[in-house]
Amino acid sequence: MLEHKHDEHCGHDHDHEHGHGHEHEHGEHEHGLVAVTIELEDEHIPALDEVAAELTKELKQPWDRGAVVRLALSEFFSRRGKIT
Secondary structure (H helix, E strand, O other): OEEEOOOOOOOOOOOOOOOOOOEOOOOOEHHHOOOEEEOOOOOHHHHHHHHHHHHHHHHOOOOOHHHHHHHHHHHHHHHOOOOO
Protein backbone atom coordinates (compact mmCIF):
# COMPACT_ATOMS: atom_id res chain seq x y z
CA MET A 1 0.00 0.00 0.00
CA LEU A 2 1.33 3.44 -0.95
CA GLU A 3 0.06 6.61 0.58
CA HIS A 4 1.07 9.95 -0.91
CA LYS A 5 1.75 12.64 1.65
CA HIS A 6 2.20 16.37 1.11
CA ASP A 7 4.03 18.82 3.38
CA GLU A 8 5.16 16.19 5.85
CA HIS A 9 8.56 14.89 6.89
CA CYS A 10 10.09 12.99 3.96
CA GLY A 11 9.71 9.62 5.74
CA HIS A 12 13.22 8.35 5.08
CA ASP A 13 15.50 6.69 7.58
CA HIS A 14 17.82 9.49 8.64
CA ASP A 15 20.61 7.53 10.29
CA HIS A 16 23.03 9.05 7.78
CA GLU A 17 23.38 12.80 7.55
CA HIS A 18 23.04 14.15 4.02
CA GLY A 19 21.75 10.83 2.65
CA HIS A 20 19.98 10.53 -0.66
CA GLY A 21 16.53 12.02 -0.96
CA HIS A 22 16.56 14.49 1.91
CA GLU A 23 14.74 17.80 1.62
CA HIS A 24 16.57 21.03 0.94
CA GLU A 25 16.23 23.96 3.34
CA HIS A 26 13.20 25.37 1.53
CA GLY A 27 11.20 22.14 1.60
CA GLU A 28 12.05 21.18 -1.96
CA HIS A 29 12.85 17.55 -2.59
CA GLU A 30 16.05 16.53 -4.35
CA HIS A 31 15.73 14.98 -7.79
CA GLY A 32 11.95 15.49 -7.97
CA LEU A 33 11.26 13.14 -5.05
CA VAL A 34 7.81 12.92 -3.51
CA ALA A 35 7.33 11.75 0.08
CA VAL A 36 5.23 8.57 0.36
CA THR A 37 4.47 6.08 3.09
CA ILE A 38 4.84 2.41 2.20
CA GLU A 39 4.20 -0.79 4.09
CA LEU A 40 6.94 -3.40 3.78
CA GLU A 41 7.37 -6.93 5.01
CA ASP A 42 9.18 -6.91 8.36
CA GLU A 43 11.99 -9.02 6.90
CA HIS A 44 12.73 -6.31 4.33
CA ILE A 45 13.87 -3.76 6.92
CA PRO A 46 17.11 -5.47 7.98
CA ALA A 47 17.84 -6.26 4.32
CA LEU A 48 17.37 -2.58 3.40
CA ASP A 49 19.68 -1.53 6.23
CA GLU A 50 22.29 -4.09 5.18
CA VAL A 51 22.27 -3.00 1.54
CA ALA A 52 22.35 0.68 2.58
CA ALA A 53 25.45 -0.01 4.68
CA GLU A 54 27.08 -1.96 1.83
CA LEU A 55 26.40 0.81 -0.69
CA THR A 56 27.60 3.46 1.76
CA LYS A 57 30.88 1.58 2.16
CA GLU A 58 31.30 0.75 -1.55
CA LEU A 59 30.36 4.17 -2.92
CA LYS A 60 31.78 6.22 -0.05
CA GLN A 61 28.63 8.30 0.32
CA PRO A 62 25.69 7.79 2.68
CA TRP A 63 22.73 5.67 1.57
CA ASP A 64 19.52 5.25 3.54
CA ARG A 65 16.51 2.94 3.27
CA GLY A 66 14.68 5.32 0.94
CA ALA A 67 17.59 5.43 -1.48
CA VAL A 68 17.81 1.63 -1.56
CA VAL A 69 14.06 1.35 -2.20
CA ARG A 70 14.35 3.88 -5.06
CA LEU A 71 17.25 1.93 -6.55
CA ALA A 72 15.30 -1.34 -6.35
CA LEU A 73 12.21 0.24 -7.92
CA SER A 74 14.30 1.82 -10.67
CA GLU A 75 15.78 -1.54 -11.57
CA PHE A 76 12.35 -3.22 -11.47
CA PHE A 77 10.66 -0.59 -13.68
CA SER A 78 13.64 -0.49 -16.05
CA ARG A 79 13.46 -4.27 -16.60
CA ARG A 80 9.76 -3.95 -17.37
CA GLY A 81 10.38 -1.13 -19.84
CA LYS A 82 8.46 1.43 -17.78
CA ILE A 83 11.44 3.79 -17.39
CA THR A 84 14.74 4.19 -19.19
